[in-house]
Amino acid sequence: MKLSDYQKFIDEVWVSDGKDYNLQLAIAGLGLGGEAGESTEYIKKFLRGSHKELHADDLMDELGDVLYYIGKIGNLIGVTMDEMLDHNVNKLTARYKR
Numbered sequence: 001m002k003l004s005d006y007q008k009f010i011d012e013v014w015v016s017d018g019k020d021y022n023l024q025l026a027i028a029g030l031g032l033g034g035e036a037g038e039s040t041e042y043i044k045k046f047l048r049g050s051h052k053e054l055h056a057d058d059l060m061d062e063l064g065d066v067l068y069y070i071g072k073i074g075n076l077i078g079v080t081m082d083e084m085l086d087h088n089v090n091k092l093t094a095r096y097k098r
């Protein structure tokens with residue numbers, strides 16, 4: 001799936017229930033933090049020994065949730081995920097060319 005199609009899909013499954021822009025942005029931002037936490041929690045449990053193996057599918061599940069909220073925030077602020085990628089590549093390229 002292309003990122004542009006994914007962002008359309010996100011809006012199809014996002015339940016806004018009439019919430020205003022600021023509340024939706026807050027929910028997406030809090031969701032992003034929560035899912036990033038779930039991702040790091042999985043890695044922590046692996047490193048601590050609670051998981052004998054790191055299962056990429058399980059971690060991908062959480063990282064995908066992170067992507068979902070990133071895509072939703074992008075939709076709310078009018079930025080595509082492709083633009084985010086390009087912006088990040090440009091930023092990192094400039095940083096590491098020093």
Ligand SMILES: [Mg+2]
Pocket residue numbers: 035038061062065
């Ligand atoms: Mg999750």
